[in-house]
Structures are given as C-alpha cells and as structure tokens.
Amino acid sequence: MHTLFASYEPEAHGIPLPDAVVRPGSAQDAEQTGRLAAYREGEPTERWVGIHHRKVSNEDNCLVVAELDGRVVGFGWASYLRPVESGGHGAPDGWYLSGVVVDESVRRRGLGLRLTQQRIDCILSHADEVYYVVAASNRASRDLHAALGFEEVTRDFALPGVVFGAGDGILCRLRRRPDADVVDLDTRR
Numbered sequence: 001m002h003t004l005f006a007s008y009e010p011e012a013h014g015i016p017l018p019d020a021v022v023r024p025g026s027a028q029d030a031e032q033t034g035r036l037a038a039y040r041e042g043e044p045t046e047r048w049v050g051i052h053h054r055k056v057s058n059e060d061n062c063l064v065v066a067e068l069d070g071r072v073v074g075f076g077w078a079s080y081l082r083p084v085e086s087g088g089h090g091a092p093d094g095w096y097l098s099g100v101v102v103d104e105s106v107r108r109r110g111l112g113l114r115l116t117q118q119r120i121d122c123i124l125s126h127a128d129e130v131y132y133v134v135a136a137s138n139r140a141s142r143d144l145h146a147a148l149g150f151e152e153v154t155r156d157f158a159l160p161g162v163v164f165g166a167g168d169g170i171l172c173r174l175r176r177r178p179d180a181d182v183v184d185l186d187t188r189r
C-alpha cells in the first residue's frame, strides 16, 4: 500500500547498496520517475509521467535518479523557485530541493541520502544556499536532511503550489561553508 511518508523508524538501519548508481536524470527517465511518483501519490501514472516530462524540460529544474540493475528506483528534484514574485511570503527566491522519492523495496539503503547529497553539491557549486520545505510530520525526511546539515528557518511561510496542513510546513536551509571547495557540476544557472 502506498503512503505519502515512510513510517518513522529511527532504530532501523539498512545496509548500503553500492551497486546502485546515482546520476543526473533526463527526459528518458521521466517514464520511470513518473511511475514512482504516481504510486506514492496514489494517482494515475500518465498524470505523473506528464508532470515529470514537462518538469525535466524546464531549465529551472534539475533531476537526479538512482538506478539499480537498469531500473530507476529513486529520484530527486531541485528547482529554482520564485515565491517572492508569485505571492508567497517568508520564503526567498532561490534553489529548493523539490521532491525525493525512493522505491519502498530499496528504502533505508542510503539512496535518499545520496540523491540529496548529489543535488546539494550541484546547487552549492553555483549558489550560496539551498532550501527545502517539509511537513513536520515527515520525521524520516527531516532526519535525512538534518544529517546533511539542513536547519530550520521558519514555520511562518507560504510557497505557492505547496500545501501543508495547518502549521505543518517547515522551511529549512543549508548554507555553503565558506571554506568549501567549489566544483562546477552544473552550469545551468
């Protein structure tokens, strides 16, 4: 059965999956990433394949996928969002991590972490900070992002197009360390 969030199990730890490859995604992956998203949302596959096709062809978005034995088993998006000009409040224009999903069969094997680290590295190669928003009730995601250095900024914000239950959204930020090496992995922005 699909659920939006993984159940929170802080005591469980999986064994890493070194054979899985985490790489930049492309339009050719949209079919499989759309399937994963549709399953998670409990919605028609065509709808999500279409969303991912449109998203990947827009240069404000960047896709990273995890592949195992030729099958896409996870994906993560990063997007340049403009909440300031589109009616939001409390959240700046900038690069946001905008969705990560790992197939239930390979969760807790380090793929969510790798998909997120790769997007962070990509964004911080050309920006000073990266944001993400999360439901307070999504404890698994909060622990994962906290482990990579994200810190809470505010719960008083609105990001057009992103809906949380009352007071449930948290805006988090990760800043580039001043002494970090800058590797230009992505020249898109």
Ligand SMILES: CC(C)(COP(=O)(O)OP(=O)(O)OC[C@H]1O[C@@H](n2cnc3c(N)ncnc32)[C@H](O)[C@@H]1OP(=O)(O)O)[C@@H](O)C(=O)NCCC(=O)NCCS
Pocket (backbone or CB within 6 Å): 004, 005, 006, 007, 008, 009, 010, 011, 012, 013, 014, 040, 099, 100, 101, 102, 103, 106, 107, 108, 109, 110, 111, 112, 113, 114, 133, 134, 135, 138, 139, 140, 141, 143, 144, 145, 147
């Ligand atoms: C959140 C999600 C992407 C994590 O993917 P994953 O590949 O299972 O995560 P990882 O194995 O890389 O976990 C890294 C760390 O995150 C934390 N974590 C991940 N899942 C967790 C869970 N279910 N319960 C508690 N902590 C969890 C742990 O600290 C974990 O390290 P550990 O396994 O050494 O304890 C996955 O559960 C998922 O697809 N959930 C549904 C979609 C979702 O909620 N996306 C995030 C929206 S903001």
